[in-house]
Amino acid sequence: MNIYSVNLSGPAPWGFRLQGGKDFSMPLTVSRLTPGGKAAQAGVGVGDWVVSISDTNAEDMTHVEAQNQIRAATDSLTLTLSK
Amino acid sequence: MLSLLVNLLFLGCQGDSEFARIMSIVDPNNSGAVTFQAFIDFMSRETTDTDTADQVIASFKILAADKTFITAEELRRELPPDQAEYCIARMAPYTGPDAAPGALDYMSFSTALYGESDL
Numbered sequence: 001m002n003i004y005s006v007n008l009s010g011p012a013p014w015g016f017r018l019q020g021g022k023d024f025s026m027p028l029t030v031s032r033l034t035p036g037g038k039a040a041q042a043g044v045g046v047g048d049w050v051v052s053i054s055d056t057n058a059e060d061m062t063h064v065e066a067q068n069q070i071r072a073a074t075d076s077l078t079l080t081l082s083k
Numbered sequence: 084m085l086s087l088l089v090n091l092l093f094l095g096c097q098g099d100s101e102f103a104r105i106m107s108i109v110d111p112n113n114s115g116a117v118t119f120q121a122f123i124d125f126m127s128r129e130t131t132d133t134d135t136a137d138q139v140i141a142s143f144k145i146l147a148a149d150k151t152f153i154t155a156e157e158l159r160r161e162l163p164p165d166q167a168e169y170c171i172a173r174m175a176p177y178t179g180p181d182a183a184p185g186a187l188d189y190m191s192f193s194t195a196l197y198g199e200s201d202l
Binding site: 064 | 202
């Protein structure tokens with residue numbers, strides 16, 4: 001398990017699709033990357049688990065909670081992920 | 084929740100022939116009732132997760148008269164009261180450049196229903 005962090009410069013879109021969440025009994029993962037998008041450029045991989053969003057632990061977040069956390073980030077977005 | 088999805092998908096149908104086709108699949112006995120299992124079987128056969136979220140978005144867009152956001156008033160006008168309140172309680176405010184007071188984000192709501200969001 002390889003844990004890493006990325007700091008994406010805003011504004012959105014960040015260039016990835018978030019899938020899963022506690023309410024879907026699935027871990028939050030990156031299910032898709034926009035080619036050449038900010039997340040892809042930062043080295044995020046498809047299938048990576050989202051461990052925390054803006055320094056908040058994402059493990060128990062529902063899909064909507066995670067979505068709102070990400071949407072709350074305007075100037076920059078910090079994500080910790082696990083390959 | 085199920086009845087909301089059925090409502091939205093049928094509202095999003097393009098024309099009577101599409102509606103008749105779907106009804107013949109989910110209600111083959113023409114009983115006028117769609118069972119949960121029939122609905123799920125239909126959705127599994129017909130669509131991928133992404134297509135389904137897109138279809139729900141397309142249905143909301145029709146209710147919203149082609150706008151990128153919907154209002155509580157439009158939801159209450161177009162949907163049964165309990166479904167309208169369900170949506171209103173859960174939709175985030177829409178904050179796009181063309182937002183108006185009371186604008187609700189139906190796109191994020193729809194993708195979140197299927198646990199997939201483009202961010």
